[in-house]
Amino acid sequence: MVALNDTTDGSEAVAREAGARVESIAWRGYRDTKNAALALARHNWILSLDADEEVSPALRDDIVAFFGDCDQFSGARFPRKVWFLDRWITHGDWYPDYSLRLFRRDRARWGGDEFVHEKIACDGNVATLRGDLHHYSFPSLSAHVAKINPFADLFVRQQQARHGGFSLAAAVFRPGWRFLRAYVLKRGFLDGFPGYYIAWATAFGTFVRYSRMYEAEKTRAPQMNTDKHG
Secondary structure, three states: OEEEOOOOOOHHHHHHHOOOOEEEOOOOOHHHHHHHHHHOOOOOEEEOOOOOEEEOHHHHHHHHHHOOOOOOOOEEEEOEEEEEOOEEEOOHHHOOOOEEEEEEHHHEEEEOOOOOOOEEEEOOOEEEOOOOEEEOOOOOHHHHHHHHHHHHHHHHHHHHHOOOOOOHHHHHHHHHHHHHHHHHHOOHHHHHHHHHHHHHHHHHHHHHHHHHHHHHHHOOOOOOOOOOOO
């Protein structure tokens, strides 16, 4: 089954030609839209994929083997590997990025908050598979840069819903920590220049998010100068 929302390209035609059942659903945010799609499924086991994700041959083999002895499990997770700047990223904050995407429909549901970072909440044992889920999230560096501000928008909404506020300490120290963690502790340097870019971009994105919180709390209309001699 393929769930589409506000799609303007040829996705529906391609899915139908491949024999898929196509359902159209309204956009309700990441978590709630995925739960709406989950409710339309007809089989017990669900493999949930986004449009920019692909099951690798190794992961396919692991999934087939998993179903040979899956009675004791409610789900399975596996590493997600991103193609970026003409190479697979295999270190840093982006890998292995274990994702629980294979699960029993009656024992799992998309959880997390309604804005961003939705994840499956699974009741029962979860297996870990070795094959990678391929992720083609950013076809260009420009596409990655363009995502920074929309995710900052979601971060601000998330913090406001939690009644969180701007933190100067977080704005100053968290970007540096994110770079250190991604590039050094998680060995992002082994991915060459792309790893260096990802670490800096992650740090900058963190700085933008907290700066946007400052803006949301402090921005006000300009004070008018009422001095007739000014």
